[in-house]
Amino acid sequence: MSVDWIKPADRVQALPPYVFARLDELKARAREQGLDLIDLGMGNPDGATPAPIVDAAIEALQDQRNHGYPPFEGTGSFRKTIADWYYRRYNVQLDSEGEALPLIGSKEGLAHLAIAYINPGDLVLVPSPSYPAHFRGPLIAGGEIYSIPLSAKNDWLIDLGSIPDDVADRAKMLYFNYPNNPTGATAPREFFEEIVTWARRHEIVLVHDLCYAELAFDGYQPTSLLEIDGAKEIGVEFHTLSKTYNMAGWRVGFVVGNRHIIQGLRTLKTNLDYGIFSALQKAAETALNLPDHYLDDVQKRYSERRDFLIDRFAKLGWTVAKTKATMYLWIPCPPGMGSTDFALSVLQKTGVVLTPGNAFGEGGEGYVRLSLIADLDRLGTALDRLEQAGIRYA
Numbered sequence: 258m259s260v261d262w263i264k265p266a267d268r269v270q271a272l273p274p275y276v277f278a279r280l281d282e283l284k285a286r287a288r289e290q291g292l293d294l295i296d297l298g299m300g301n302p303d304g305a306t307p308a309p310i311v312d313a314a315i316e317a318l319q320d321q322r323n324h325g326y327p328p329f330e331g332t333g334s335f336r337k338t339i340a341d342w343y344y345r346r347y348n349v350q351l352d353s354e355g356e357a358l359p360l361i362g363s364k365e366g367l368a369h370l371a372i373a374y375i376n377p378g379d380l381v382l383v384p385s386p387s388y389p390a391h392f393r394g395p396l397i398a399g400g401e402i403y404s405i406p407l408s409a410k411n412d413w414l415i416d417l418g419s420i421p422d423d424v425a426d427r428a429k430m431l432y433f434n435y436p437n438n439p440t441g442a443t444a445p446r447e448f449f450e451e452i453v454t455w456a457r458r459h460e461i462v463l464v465h466d467l468c469y470a471e472l473a474f475d476g477y478q479p480t481s482l483l484e485i486d487g488a489k490e491i492g493v494e495f496h497t498l499s500k501t502y503n504m505a506g507w508r509v510g511f512v513v514g515n516r517h518i519i520q521g522l523r524t525l526k527t528n529l530d531y532g533i534f535s536a537l538q539k540a541a542e543t544a545l546n547l548p549d550h551y552l553d554d555v556q557k558r559y560s561e562r563r564d565f566l567i568d569r570f571a572k573l574g575w576t577v578a579k580t581k582a583t584m585y586l587w588i589p590c591p592p593g594m595g596s597t598d599f600a601l602s603v604l605q606k607t608g609v610v611l612t613p614g615n616a617f618g619e620g621g622e623g624y625v626r627l628s629l630i631a632d633l634d635r636l637g638t639a640l641d642r643l644e645q646a647g648i649r650y651a
């Protein structure tokens with residue numbers, strides 16, 4: 258007997274469907290039909306976590322002192338490692354006592370920050386396309402979203418001039434992310450300077466997601482929001498170990514920046530969770546202290562894949578932008594084809610899984626995202642299949 262009086266709360270029912278979940282169903286169906294899937298849809302790095310990190314975790318697991326509840330605010334030693342890492346990388350000083358907070362992956366922090374700060378009806382500015390947690394967190398909080406459309410014409414940068422003054426004055430918070438998922442775009446330092454000045458003038462909390470801090474190529478070094486004068490007074494920045502260190506399943510991230518903003522998030526989280534298993538915080542310290550040659554290897558791996566694919570796509574008539582960072586290619590759909598139709602047709606004809614750009618909001622329509630999460634052999638096979646299926650740009 259079905260019990261039709263059991264219903265999730267409005268805040269859950271009102272959420273637009275999570276496209277990745279729907280993609281999972283389609284993948285399952287394709288697998289049932291016997292297709293060998295090449296899944297370049299998710300942002301899940303394909304390699305193993307580096308051995309020194311795994312070893313540190315094993316050692317920490319065997320230490321009984323790590324077996325109890327971790328401190329709410331994360332271990333002092335991990336927070337200090339975060340502050341030291343930040344100083345080393347960005348020359349920015351942080352107080353590990355209040356300006357750094359470990360998170361169970363950055364996604365929960367990005368979403369919970371909205372719950373901690375957004376009242377029903379508050380206005381939140383979110384670019385479109387964007388990483389889903391940037392708008393889903395505010396939606397769950399009951400916030401009103403003002404979408405800032407990004408476009409190739411403006412190199413996928415936020416055009417601050419396009420936001421009306423009355424909207425900016427009403428807005429409480431702005432989420433943004435460069436190097437960008439899904440577009441792969443990067444933002445020059447001047448952009449960060451402009452957005453800080455603008456946000457201070459309009460009294461808007463800046464939430465920057467720098468989860469691709471180290472997946473940058475060709476000598477490019479991404480800017481941290483906190484490098485900009487005055488940013489720490491109005492902003493926070495999210496980081497993750499998921500991408501750089503192939504640790505997506507471990508769930509380790511952190512937020513740094515303004516202590517009052519972080520305190521609000523911490524208060525909320527104290528009521529919801531106990532943070533990260535202490536043994537994993539130990540392993541995370543090892544990750545942040547790995548020698549630079551490790552990063553060189555990771556960067557080389559992704560940039561080789563990028564170059565290889567851009568070349569192969571060119572042979573099929575595509576001009577794909579050469580991204581200076583992230584693990585994605587942002588690929589225009591053939592003229593006249595929408596994101597969903599194109600991604601579905603590629604999946605059905607070839608078994609290659611791409612993410613329709615509209616999964617990241619209306620602004621992603623007309624594009625698909627390809628994750629560089631397979632080795633060159635497998636990527637080559639994917640492109641062979643596209644070629645055999647006659648899939649071309651035009």
Ligand SMILES: *Cc1c(COP(=O)(O)O)cnc(C)c1O
Nearest residue numbers: 362363364388438468497499510
């Ligand atoms: C992958 C990703 C994250 C989430 O990372 P976790 O720390 O694993 O939760 C956050 N933001 C963006 C833009 C991402 O691409």
